[in-house]
Amino acid sequence: MMRKHSSHIEAGSSSCCSGTCYCSKKVKVTICVVIWTVIAVIVALILAVIIKAATLQELFERMELGARDDPVFMSATEQEILERSQRLVDAISYRTISFSGTNLSLEAMTDFGTFLERVFPNLHDSDFVTFTPINTYSRLYRIEGTEKTLNPYLLCAHMDVVPEGDFDLWTHDPFDAGIVTESDGQDYIFGRGAIDDKHAVLGIMEALEYKVVNKEQPKRTFYIGFGHDEEVSGYLGAAEISITLEKMLKDNGEELDFLLDEGMFVVADIIPGINVPLIYIGVAEKGWAVVDLDAEGDQVHSSTPPLESSIGILAHGVANMEDNKQPSMFGKGPEIDTLRYAAPHATFLLKMILGNLWLFSGLVSSALELSSQTDSIQRTTTAVTIFNAGVKENVVPSQAHAVVNHRIHPSDNLEDVLELDRENADRVKVTLRDSFPPSEVSSYSNDVIPFQIVVNSALEVFPDAKPVPGLMVANTDTFHYKNLTDKIYRFTPVYNLPEDIARFHGIDERISVDIYSKVVQFYYRLMVNADFDVKIAPTAQVEVKPEEVEEFLEILEESDYESPINNTDSNLLPLTKVMEESDENSANETDSHLMILQDIPEEPNENPSNETDSGLPPSQDILEEDFDAMPVNETYSDMLPLESAPKDLDLYDLTPEEETFSNRTID
Numbered sequence: 187m188m189r190k191h192s193s194h195i196e197a198g199s200s201s202c203c204s205g206t207c208y209c210s211k212k213v214k215v216t217i218c219v220v221i222w223t224v225i226a227v228i229v230a231l232i233l234a235v236i237i238k239a240a241t242l243q244e245l246f247e248r249m250e251l252g253a254r255d256d257p258v259f260m261s262a263t264e265q266e267i268l269e270r271s272q273r274l275v276d277a278i279s280y281r282t283i284s285f286s287g288t289n290l291s292l293e294a295m296t297d298f299g300t301f302l303e304r305v306f307p308n309l310h311d312s313d314f315v316t317f318t319p320i321n322t323y324s325r326l327y328r329i330e331g332t333e334k335t336l337n338p339y340l341l342c343a344h345m346d347v348v349p350e351g352d353f354d355l356w357t358h359d360p361f362d363a364g365i366v367t368e369s370d371g372q373d374y375i376f377g378r379g380a381i382d383d384k385h386a387v388l389g390i391m392e393a394l395e396y397k398v399v400n401k402e403q404p405k406r407t408f409y410i411g412f413g414h415d416e417e418v419s420g421y422l423g424a425a426e427i428s429i430t431l432e433k434m435l436k437d438n439g440e441e442l443d444f445l446l447d448e449g450m451f452v453v454a455d456i457i458p459g460i461n462v463p464l465i466y467i468g469v470a471e472k473g474w475a476v477v478d479l480d481a482e483g484d485q486v487h488s489s490t491p492p493l494e495s496s497i498g499i500l501a502h503g504v505a506n507m508e509d510n511k512q513p514s515m516f517g518k519g520p521e522i523d524t525l526r527y528a529a530p531h532a533t534f535l536l537k538m539i540l541g542n543l544w545l546f547s548g549l550v551s552s553a554l555e556l557s558s559q560t561d562s563i564q565r566t567t568t569a570v571t572i573f574n575a576g577v578k579e580n581v582v583p584s585q586a587h588a589v590v591n592h593r594i595h596p597s598d599n600l601e602d603v604l605e606l607d608r609e610n611a612d613r614v615k616v617t618l619r620d621s622f623p624p625s626e627v628s629s630y631s632n633d634v635i636p637f638q639i640v641v642n643s644a645l646e647v648f649p650d651a652k653p654v655p656g657l658m659v660a661n662t663d664t665f666h667y668k669n670l671t672d673k674i675y676r677f678t679p680v681y682n683l684p685e686d687i688a689r690f691h692g693i694d695e696r697i698s699v700d701i702y703s704k705v706v707q708f709y710y711r712l713m714v715n716a717d718f719d720v721k722i723a724p725t726a727q728v729e730v731k732p733e734e735v736e737e738f739l740e741i742l743e744e745s746d747y748e749s750p751i752n753n754t755d756s757n758l759l760p761l762t763k764v765m766e767e768s769d770e771n772s773a774n775e776t777d778s779h780l781m782i783l784q785d786i787p788e789e790p791n792e793n794p795s796n797e798t799d800s801g802l803p804p805s806q807d808i809l810e811e812d813f814d815a816m817p818v819n820e821t822y823s824d825m826l827p828l829e830s831a832p833k834d835l836d837l838y839d840l841t842p843e844e845e846t847f848s849n850r851t852i853d
């Protein structure tokens with residue numbers, strides 16, 4: 187038996203295995219097949235990873251807005267740049283500090299308002315700018331556009347700042363530093379508020395003042411909202427601005443197209459292997475929770491300390507919370523697109539990783555964890571911000587109290603966060619004091635014009651940087667505006683290296699004179715770019731169902747109307763659709779499609795009220811009987827006021843047929 191077995195082995199060994207082998211030929215063949223299959227799969231995988239890396243495409247496609255190649259920036263001499271910088275220095279000198287919701291520096295805020303009016307006299311005096319004080323200290327401006335066909339947008343910033351913290355750690359006085367030349371040879375405007383957020387307040391004002399002085403009334407109406415208590419949640423400022431703005435929009439028959447607030451920035455050197463600066467646009471914002479932690483113990487003489495003091499119990503709980511972080515949500519929020527958008531600009535090795543996140547997401551998540559800054563984009567963060575206990579050095583206190591501030595990842599939820607807190611601090615009373623949920627994610631697809639406007643404006647001042655959408659890891663006033671628009675972007679064009687990020691709320695906050703001049707340019711470009719939309723189509727998108735269009739056309743047919751346009755299905759297309767189709771349709775056709783619903787009631791010869799042009803109903807509501815009872819003095823946000831249709835633009839030139847049509851009588 188033994189001999190037979192061994193001869194069988196020997197026979198087999200000559201074909202595949204070298205040396206002693208105890209398998210049958212069949213087994214050996216199977217093993218060979220398995221090994222080669224595994225090798226083939228690995229090779230295929232490696233090839234797939236390499237091919238994917240080699241063929242990575244830029245995900246952001248820049249849309250021509252019209253202003254892009256216009257070299258005319260706000261002109262600025264060295265002297266003007268210096269004067270603008272000096273105005274920011276002066277702005278910083280106002281100690282508009284928010285200490286808490288009930289402890290704001292209101293006198294300084296009043297003075298700051300007066301300062302703005304003094305240094306920007308022209309905009310405050312302009313015919314097309316209206317200023318409304320909100321809750322005494324916050325500020326809302328309406329800048330009236332010349333074209334009423336475009337829905338307005340909102341620029342936000344806040345005028346308050348956080349306290350300077352440890353004054354002695356500052357290299358220069360946080361409220362009185364002026365412009366300082368640093369060892370890198372650059373001039374910096376130092377002080378609390380330099381990047382959070384007085385640079386944006388002043389930058390917006392500078393750009394608007396320039397437009398007013400140069401008689402550049404914008405085509406598109408826009409609003410500016412400056413809150414006075416953002417650093418303590420904005421309930422007195424932005425929340426009140428939002429209420430007034432909502433009413434203004436309603437009264438004017440407008441819908442807010444988009445808003446831009448402070449937020450993320452241009453960031454460089456944040457991920458090793460990505461060697462271009464990233465224009466990081468916050469398309470979503472984390473939620474917020476404040477948690478009180480209370481531990482109890484015996485109050486005793488310090489000469490006979492208890493085995494565990496209240497302080498020890500609390501410290502243990504807090505340390506556990508820091509050690510056992512909230513779980514990574516990598517891949518479930520906008521952070522994945524931050525990396526996907528950045529991937530084409532990475533070294534080849536990093537391209538292989540970022541281009542194949544289906545395979546390497548665990549690795550990437552671990553790499554993000556190595557820095558607290560990058561880690562913040564992938565999980566709910568836990569910051570212990572207050573820790574109090576004890577009254578005297580020889581008394582063991584009975585109570586210890588700490589406060590934890592969570593910023594909640596959009597894919598996380600508060601219940602899970604608190605559950606882990608309670609597990610980590612199991613002998614501590616964990617009480618939720620205050621919270622709000624993460625924001626929705628605003629659309630950043632390439633056909634979203636507001637996203638294009640923001641990114642184009644940033645690219646015009648930072649042409650070498652690459653845009654990426656991402657999560658705003660801190661909070662802004664945008665929370666209070668969320669019911670006004672779903673397109674909310676958080677960005678100012680401040681250029682930050684990782685070490686600069688620590689200056690937010692930290693020590694030696696500063697902005698270079700050079701970057702500040704880009705901030706001003708950015709807001710100016712944004713105001714210009716926001717107008718270019720008008721050449722494409724109104725942004726007000728009227729949703730018209732096909733059956734409603736048919737019904738509408740039937741009414742027109744009955745009223746002897748002959749359409750000059752063959753394709754009547756898309757009489758008023760959403761902008762994105764128009765753009766998609768613009769290649770296929772001739773310009774005139776598309777234009778006509780856009781205009782038809784607007785033109786029909788423009789000059790109704792038998793308008794019962796003769797006053798309808800001040801407020802028109804949504805197109806879907808224009809039914810036969812409505813022609814007899816066209817509402818008067820009513821405004822509808824989804825219809826375009828007709829009296830102001832931009833007829834001066836080529837787009838709206840009518841063919842002779844259309845001319846005839848637009849002058850028809852509708853019975």
Ligand SMILES: CCCCCCCC/C=C\CCCCCCCC(=O)NCC(=O)O
Nearest residue numbers: 382417456524559560659660661662687690
């Ligand atoms: C792949 C790119 C990774 C980028 C990681 C960026 C990390 C950013 C880290 C810090 C951002 C600091 C933002 C500061 C915003 C200031 C607004 C503010 O203070 N709001 C009040 C508040 O949040 O409490």
